[in-house]
Amino acid sequence: MARHALLRSALVGAALSAVLVATPFTAAAAANAAPDRPAAADLTTSYQPCVSGDERPHLNRAPALRSVLHDPDGDAVAAQYELSWEDASGEPQKRELTTGSRPSGSGFSWHLEDDIPEDTTLQWRVRATDRTGWGPWSSDGGVGHCEFVYDPTEPAPPVITSPDYPEDPEGWTDGVGVPGRFTFDAPTEEAVKYRWSVYGSPTYLVDAPAPGEPVTVTWTPERSGVYVVEAQSVSRAGSTSDYARYTIRVSSGRTPVASWALGDAAGASEAAPGAGSAPATAGTGVTFGAAGPEGTAYGTAAALDGTPGAYLSPQTTIADTSASFAVAAWARPSTGAEGDMTVVSQDGGAIPASFALGVDDGRWSLAVADGPADPVRATGGTAAIGKWAHLTAVYDAPARTARLYVDGRLAATAEGATAAPAAGDLQLGRIRTAAGHAGNWHGGLADVRVWDRVVVADEAATLATRKAQRTGYWQLNEASGATSPEYTGGQPLTLSGGAAVTETDPIAGTGHLELTGSGGYAATATPPVDTRAGYTLGVHVRFGDDLPTRDMTLLSLPGDHTNAVEVRYEADTGMWQLVVADADTPTATHTITETYANPWGQHIAVVHDDPADRIRLYTDADLAAELPLPDSATWPATTGLQLGRGRTATGWTDPMTATVDDLRTYTGVLSASDLTFISLPWEHPDI
Incomplete structure (x- = not known):
């Protein structure tokens, strides 16, 4: 009875085996392809490429070994890492790690601990398995291992010396504009670079000729004062030392020879x-x-x-x-x-x-x-x-x-x-x-x-500084006949009909110029500034409770056909416009920039910054707009300064309706502080 049972079991097992051989699953297993060999481009050591020999990276932290693995069948794969080195006695050492499975094309990593040997060439490689077979190692085919050196040692700070700027706690050394040589010398061979800076300067990185060798740099002080030169040694692994500091005292620059x-x-x-x-x-x-x-x-x-x-x-x-x-x-x-x-x-x-x-x-x-x-x-x-x-x-x-x-x-x-x-x-x-x-x-x-x-x-x-020189100051506090005097006795402003000096509600001082719009304007006989060079114009202006509803010109320096410079009010936009012409011709091209007008009163200033080739419009001492003004676009005004009108190709613009006060003109560029002073609503005869 037992004998018959064993026979039946053998027959059933043989039949089942035959069935398994014939199933699609077994056929697929027989046709399974091994995972691909990992490509070097898919291997990194702490995000650095897989390299060996002299190019191997030196790292100051235990790295993560990363790889991307593929299977030609699209099967899930696991990674097997191998880390190897030789110990101090020359004996080979090895560690391994096998990860869990992930889809083909996934990234894998092995985060090493900081107990790995220091200052030793470490090699690693990786391969993939689909749980059916193993793919080749990344080092196969003559590719070789990935290598790195773990070097967490912090280098010693460099010693700083200078033959040009000795570190004297009391002495001062020439000086501004005199280049100084500074040498950084590390006491050990860990340093392959030096990081350095001087108070207020960027940080620079300079290579040592060889590990531990000194480097000399040059720095030129641009201001007198006490400076601190700072330097750090940098190891091949990127570790930096503590700062070395070197204090110098720089005097003013030597006078001309x-x-x-x-x-x-x-x-x-x-x-x-x-x-x-x-x-x-x-x-x-x-x-x-x-x-x-x-x-x-x-x-x-x-x-x-x-x-x-x-x-x-x-x-x-x-x-x-x-x-x-x-x-x-x-x-x-x-x-x-x-x-x-x-x-x-x-x-x-x-x-x-x-x-x-x-x-x-x-x-x-x-x-x-x-x-x-x-x-x-x-x-x-x-x-x-x-x-x-x-x-x-x-x-x-x-x-x-x-x-x-x-x-x-x-x-x-x-x-x-x-x-x-x-x-x-x-x-x-x-x-x-x-x-x-x-x-x-x-x-x-x-x-x-x-x-x-x-x-x-x-x-x-x-x-190169040029002090602005005042060429005209009209306080507009008084008028004699049809003229209002210049403060120092220079050329007066001539008043036309519809322009009068009145003491009612002045902006600055005891009076102001009232332009009624009925043909009224004021003008000097000749231009108070040369429009080919730098100049500054400043004047207070007030409309009243509302902005005007027609276009008007506040001031201009005209030629024979147009204006070298003009400040006008544009009614459609409620804006002040600074306008310059490229030539004194009827067909001149005009360039315009603009800013918002305030009906209750503003100080308007025009500044031609000749060295910068710019002309700027200021309102209440704030820069409001500017234009490029190259030398080719400057030409001399030939007519006196006009308050209340400007020249066009067909005549003069419509006269202005406004209160105007405290007109000033200068050759050169006023400083920001001077613009602030003249923009205040009181008189400053000394500016």
Whole structure:
């Protein structure tokens, strides 16, 4: 009986086995493909690519080993990671991790603990399984392992030294514009980079030539004061040390090594030095006593006529062109000046000139040369005929950079500049060429200075400062007949019919000008400012309870056909409009910007910032609108300042109806604080 039962069991088992062999499931299992070999592009060590050898990453934290795994059948897969290394005795070590299953194409990771060995090359690889078979390792096929080094050690701080700025707790060192060398030296070999900064500066990162070797950087102070240089060592793993700090005390910049104001008396044969000991001998084409730049301390200047005798020279070397230097001057090209001209240069030795500051193809230019090849040139800003400009040329030897400032603003920078050492004479108004001296200046020169250091941006801006000069102040408190006097006795305002000074409800002082709209306006006989250069206009205006319902002009500086500048009221929008014309022609193009009007009273100011080539509209000392105003768009007004009307191609605009008070005009740009003062509703005779 038992024997028959065993026989039946064997037969049933054989039959079941035959059935299983024939099922689709078993057929699919027999056809199963192994998972793909993980691609190197899908492997990262803490998000860094899978690499080996010298490119292996150094990490200051135990990494996560990440992979993306695929199965050609679309089966779910699991990851098997293997981490290996050799211990100190050379014995191989290994750790493994197998993850749970996830869909094909999923990401997997193994977050290592910080007990892995330090400063050791660790290798890892990964493969996938679909629970039926194993795919190849990521290292198979000659691809190799992914490698990394775990290096959590924090490097030691560097030691900071400087031969130029010693760390003296009491002493002050030159100074602004003088480059200083600072050396960072790590005491151990962990440091491969240094992170450094100076108070108020960005943070820089510089590579060490080799692990643990020192690095020297250059920093130029731009202001006097106490500074702290900070530096950190950075390991290959990215760990940073504590800060090393180095305190220095920077004095003001050294004064010029030479200067000539060029304000000598008419008939003089040389320019007296303001700094240094060498007077500048004048050539036959130089005349002293010409008008200097307005708004500066240089009321007179030297005029050079562009002939071969148009030059001055101290007949000695001034600029040490083997190191950093700077030169500055006020310069005014004259009408009729043509071609390239030179403001300042220095004769070279093996080459004609080591540097030249002047005009190149109609633009201001600084050229620096160290050989017969074309010089490195920083060019920027139009050299406008008949207009004074302040030029500052800077050669930064450590940075090999040439910078040109025009009217206090950086106009151009040229990298890779090298000035050849030059033992020749400094030249004012000409340059030495292979054929002899040439490029003689035609125009005015004033205040030429030479430094044996870099001149920084703030200094360049200060050198170019022009103080605004008041050219007219009409308080409008009184009138005699048809005129209202100017405060200092200058040209009065002439009042037309419909314009009268009254003491009723003035805006400032004891009276104001009332424009009734019935043909009334007020005007000066001639323009109180030159519209080709910088100027400021300011006036109080009040409409009443409501804004007007017709267009009107508040003020204008007209030519023969239109206005160089006009401020008008636009009734449709209730806006003040600042309008400038590109030419004094009936078909001139007008450019407009605008801001909201206030019927109860506003102070309106127009500021032509000539160095910035901008014209701005201020309301109550707040900047309300502005327009670009390049030199090509400026032309001289030929008619006096108009209050209450403006010129059009067919005549004058409709007269204005408003209360106007406290009119002021200036050459130059008023400061923000001065604009605030004159916008207040009381008189300020001293501004």
